[in-house]
Amino acid sequence: MVRMLRGLATGLMVALLLGTSAQAQRIIYVKKDATGANDGSSWADAYTSLQDALAAAQAGDEIWVAAGVYYPDEGTWLTDNDRTLSFRMKSGVAIYGGFAGTETDRSQRDWEANPTVLSGDLDQNDIDSDGDGIYDVLRGNNAYHVVVAINTDSAAVLDGVVIRQGLADGGIFETDRGGGVFINYGSLELAHVTILNNTASLYGGGMHIESGDVMMEKVTISNNTASYGGGVYSDRSEVKMSNVFILNNYNGGGMNIILGEVTMTRVIISNNVNSYSGGGINVVLGKVTMADVNILDNIASYNGGGVYNDRGDIIMKGKSVSNNKASWNGGGLYTERGKVIMMNVAILNNISSLRGGGMHIESGDVMMEKVTISNNTASYGGGGLYNASNNTTLTNIVFLQNRAENRGGGIYNKDSSPLDWHNVSIVANEASEGGGYYSEGLSYPTFKNSLFAGNSGGDCVGTIDPASPYNLIQDPSNTCGLQDGQNGNIIGRDARLVVTDDSTGIYWLIADSPALDAGDDSVCPTEDLRGVARPQDGDEDGAARCDIGALEMQPGEVVPVAVSSAEPVPLSFYGPYPNPVRAGVVELLLDLPASSQVAVEVYDMLGRLVRRVPRSRLEAGRARRLQLEVDDLAAGMYVYRVLVASPGGTHEVFTGRLVRVR
Template sequence: MLYVRAGASGANDGTSWANAFPTLQDALAVATSGQQIWVAAGTYYPDEGDGQTDNDRSSTFLLRENVAIYGGFAGNETALEQRDWLANVTILSGDLDQDDTPNFGNRANNAYHVVTGANNATLDGFTITAGNANGAWPNNIGGGIYNNNASPTLRNLTISGNQAGVSGGGIYNNNASPTLRNLTISGNRATSVGGGVYNNGGTPSFSNVTISDNQANWNGGGVFNSSSNASFANITISGNRATNDGGGVFNNGGTPSFSNVTISGNQAGVNGGGVYNSASTPSFANSIIWGNNSQVSGSATYSYSLVQSLNPGGTNLDGTDAANDPRFVNPILATAAPTTTGNYRLQLTSLLINAGDNGANSSTTDLDGNPRIIDGTIDLGPYEAMPAVLSISRASASPTNAATVAFTVTFNMPVSGVGAGDFVLATTDRQNGATISSVAGSGSTWTVTVTTVADATGTIGLNLVDNDTIGTTDSPPVPLGGSGAGNGDFTGEVYAVDRIAPTVTLSSPAPNPTNSTIPVTVTFSENVSGFVAGDLTVSNGSVSGFTGSGATYSFTVIPDEQGDVTVNIGADVAQDAAGNGNT
C-alpha cells in the first residue's frame, strides 16, 4: 500500500498516512504490480513530484499496469470501504499554472492529457478536469483521459471541464476496451468530434454513466463511436450538443449496443439530435430516445424500446402515439443544450415501468445504485422505479360523524411489511386522541382504519413515515423509495370529523301575554340542513312565513284562540354537515 496526501509532512515515503507522499507522481514512480495507491482529498497536478518538470504540458498521470489508484480518502482510513469519495473530493487537474477561469479561460498552458491509461490499471474515486489537448497529434485528442491501446478500469469518476482540439474532450479510447462504471462525463468540449467521449475501434464497456453538457463543434456532442463495438448499459445521454450531426451520439461504423439507455434533450445543428448512424448497425434494447430536437437519423435495430416519432413494431412501443410519452420527472428542452439539468427518472404513472425485457439486462443495479429489476420486470431507461406511495385517500365522505374512518393507501407496486408503525396521524382540536385501530390489505392496496374521538370535532389526516420497514415482495425486498429512511414519506388526505350534535333554541320578542301574532326565531348551534316548517309541532296555533337557512330560521305563529301557545322541535329533524341530528 502506498499513501498520498497533498501537503503531507513526515518522511514522505508513502508508507502511511503520516508519512504519505505529497504528490501522486511520487507514488506512481515507485508503485509495483499488485499495489494499491490511496489518495487523500485534495488537488493534484501531473507536473508535480520528483522527476517532473514544472508547467510541462506533456506531463500526465500515467497509470501503471496492475496498479489500482483510489481517491476519496479523508487521510485516516485503514480499510478501503471506509472512504467516501463523494465527500472527500480528490481532483486530478491539468491546470498546471493554477490560473484557470470559468468557461475554459486561461487554458493555454494546461496539460494535454490529465490521465493516460494502461492495461489492467484501475483508477477509482477522482475528478478529472482541466485537460487541454490542443497541440499536434496525439496531443490534440483525449483532454481528460487518453487511452491508446490501453484498457484500464475506470470507476467512480467525474470527468468534467476538459477539451480537445480534435476529438475526445473528456475521454479518448483508441483500439481500447476499458471498463467504465459509475462515471459522470459532463462539461467537456471537442473542436471536431466526440465532445464527451470518442471511441475508435475496440469494445469499451460503459455502465451506470451520465453523459451530459458536452459539446462537439462537428459531430457527436456526447459520444462519437468510430468503428467501435462499444456497449452502453444504464446510461443517460442528455443535454449534449453537436454543431452538425449526432447531438447525443454519432455512430460511424461498428455495432455499438445500448441497453437501458435514455437519450433525451440533446441538440444537433443538422441531423440526429438524439442519434446519428452512418454505416453503423447499433442496437437498442429497453431504451428511450425522446425529446431531442430530432430523434434518430439512419437505421438501427430496436427491442422493447421507445423512439419518438418512430414505430418500429414488434416488442417496441409506438413512438408516434403521444400517449406513450415517457413522463420523465423533469426533462429539458433540447434547445437548452448544452446543460446538465434535467431529471430522467420515470414518474410513477409512466407506461415504461415494467415494460422491458429482463433478458437484455446485464446489470444488478440501476443508475442510482438501486436494484435493477424490481416487481418482476425491468423498466425502460437507466432508472428502475422504486416502490412508492401513489395516494393516501379517504375511503368515505368528509365531513363525517363516524366512530371510525378509513384511508385507502395505494402503492405503485405490491409491497409487504405495512403496519401501524408506518403511519402517523395529523390531528387538530379534540380529535388529537384519535388512534389507528387496524391496518389490513395486500399487494398494492391497503386500508388503515382510525378510531375517532366521541363528542368531539377536529381533523384527522394520515401520513406515511418511511422507516424502511415497507418493501417490495422481491427477495430481498427493496425498501420504500429505495434504500434510505424518509425518502418514501407521503402526506395523505384529511377527514373533517364532527361528532357533536347541533343544539337548538327558540326565541321570540313578543310579550307574554300578547294579543297579536307571535314572531319566532330558531337558532341552531351550527349550520344545518333539512329543517322545514313541517318539523315544527305547534299547539293552539299555525305557522306562517317560514324562512331561513344555515343556523337561523324564522316564522310567525298565528294563535287559534285564547290560551297557551307552544312550539316544539323534535330531535334529529335537522342535520349538520357531518350528519349529526339535532338534540
C-alpha cells in the first residue's frame, strides 16, 4: 500500500512537472479583429483584447499581439474610461507585439511594419494638431499609466510595442508619475519599444522607475513631458540601456537619475529641454556609466545644458557632448560636489550664458583624458572650461577655438591649484582677457608638457605653479610668470603649428616647431590624444622624445618648413596630413607663386575615381590649404592627384599615395 501511494505520488509529481513544462511553452494570441472563439488559442481564435490575455496568462507564457491599437479599458468586466486601468505586467510573462496575425514563429514578426500600439487614450479623443502622427493634445479620460510593472520578476518582458498617450496628472502618489510606464519594486525587460507622447504632472512623463531593475534594448523615448524627467525618471533603481534614443522630451529634460545606477551603451540623448537643470541628463547622488554615448542639442534653463551632476558619479568613455545650451553655467556639462571621469570624449559647440561653455566644474573630483574641448562659448568666462576644483586632472586635452566674451577663452581657473595638468594644448582660443588661460584668486595649477599658442587676449593671464616644467608659451607678454629656459620652459617663441578648420581639435607641428621632441619623457603619457604611441622621433634626429602638447607628431605628419618669405614663392606641394588617416579630413598644402585653379582626384587601386574635389581658386601665397574628406572611403590604399592650373597656362600635377585605416 505504501509503495502504491509512493508510486501514485511520483506519478502525480511527474504529471505536474510535465504540465508545468507544457504551460511554460504556451502562446496566447491577441488580434484586434479576430472573429473566432476569443480564447487566445490561435490567431483565428485570438483574444480581441490584451487585458483578457493578461488575465489568462501564467508564468512562462508568451502573449503574441497583432498590429492594432489596444486600450487598457478593453476587456471582460472592465469599465470604460476607467483611468486607473493599465496593462499590468506579470512575473514570468512576455508580451511580444509586431505580428501581422499569421506568423508561426516569433522571428517572423515585423514590429515596424505591423505596429502594436498600447494607448492610454481611453475615450479616443486626443488630438494630433499638426498631422505628424503624434497626439500632442491629451484630453478627456486618459489612463494614468499605460503599462505598470509592480513586484515583477526579471522574466517580465515587453517587446515590439508603442506605448503612448498616458496622462499621469493626478494629485496623489502614483497618479502623478509614469504616464507611459510606471515601475515600482519591479523588474522589466524592454526591447524594440517606443514610448511616445506621454505626460506626468510630476515625475517621468515617459517612464517612472522606483526601486526597480530595468533593461532596455533598442528603445526610443520621445516627445514625453513631466516636471522632472520628461523622458525617464529613475529613483533608486538599476537601469541598463543599449541602443536607446532619448529624444525631444520636455519640461523635465531627457532623464533624471536619483540615487541608483544607470549604464548606457550606444545611446543618443538629443533635443531635450529642461526648465531647470540638465537638459539631457540630471544626476543627483546617482551613478551613470556611459560608453559610446552622444549628448547633443539639449537645453537647460539653469545649469548643465547637456549634463547636470550634483554629488553623483559619472563615467563617460567615448563619443560626444555637443551643441547643448545652458542659460546659466555649463553649456555642455555642469558638475558640483561629484565625481566625473571622461576619456576619449569630444566636447564641442556648447553655449552657456554665464560660465563654462563646454564644462563647468564647481567642486568635486574630475579626471579627463584624451578629450577635445573645441568651439564652445561662454558669455562671461571659461569658454572651454570653468574650473573651481583642486581635484581636476587633465591629460592629453586640446582646448581649441573656444570663446569667452570676458575672460578665459580656453580655461577660467578660480581659487584652485590642481597638481596634474599635463600634455594640454591651448590653441587659438579667444577672450578679452586671457584668451588661452585666465586665473582668479589663489590659483596655482601645475602644467607639464603643455602648449599655449595663438590665443587672442593673451596665452596665459594670471598665475600658475611657478615650478611648472617643460611648457611652451608663445605669447611673451602673457606667460603667467614662467621664464624662458627655467624648468625646461620655452617662452616667447613661435609654436610653429598649422590649425585645421574641422573642429576635431587636431593641429600639425611644422618641422622647425620648438614643441617637437621638447617634452619631459618622465611625465609623458604612453599615448597622445589620438592614441598614437609616445614618444615619437618627430624631428627625425634619431632620438624619440615626447612632444609638448596633447598631440605626438609622427615623422610623416610633420609639416615641412616653408621657404623664407624674403625669397620668391616657388610652386610646391606638401601633404597630405595626416597620412595614414583614420577619419575626418586630410590637409593638402600648396605654395603658389600666383593665384591658381586647383582640383583633387582620388583613385582606388583599380584605377577607379572615388573622390573629386571640384576645381576652386586659391590665392597666391604659402601654405594654401585644401581639405579632403575621407570618412566614407573604405580602409585601404589610394592614389591622389592634385591638379594646379595657373593663369599663364602652366599645369602641374602632384601625385602620391593616401592610406585610410580604421
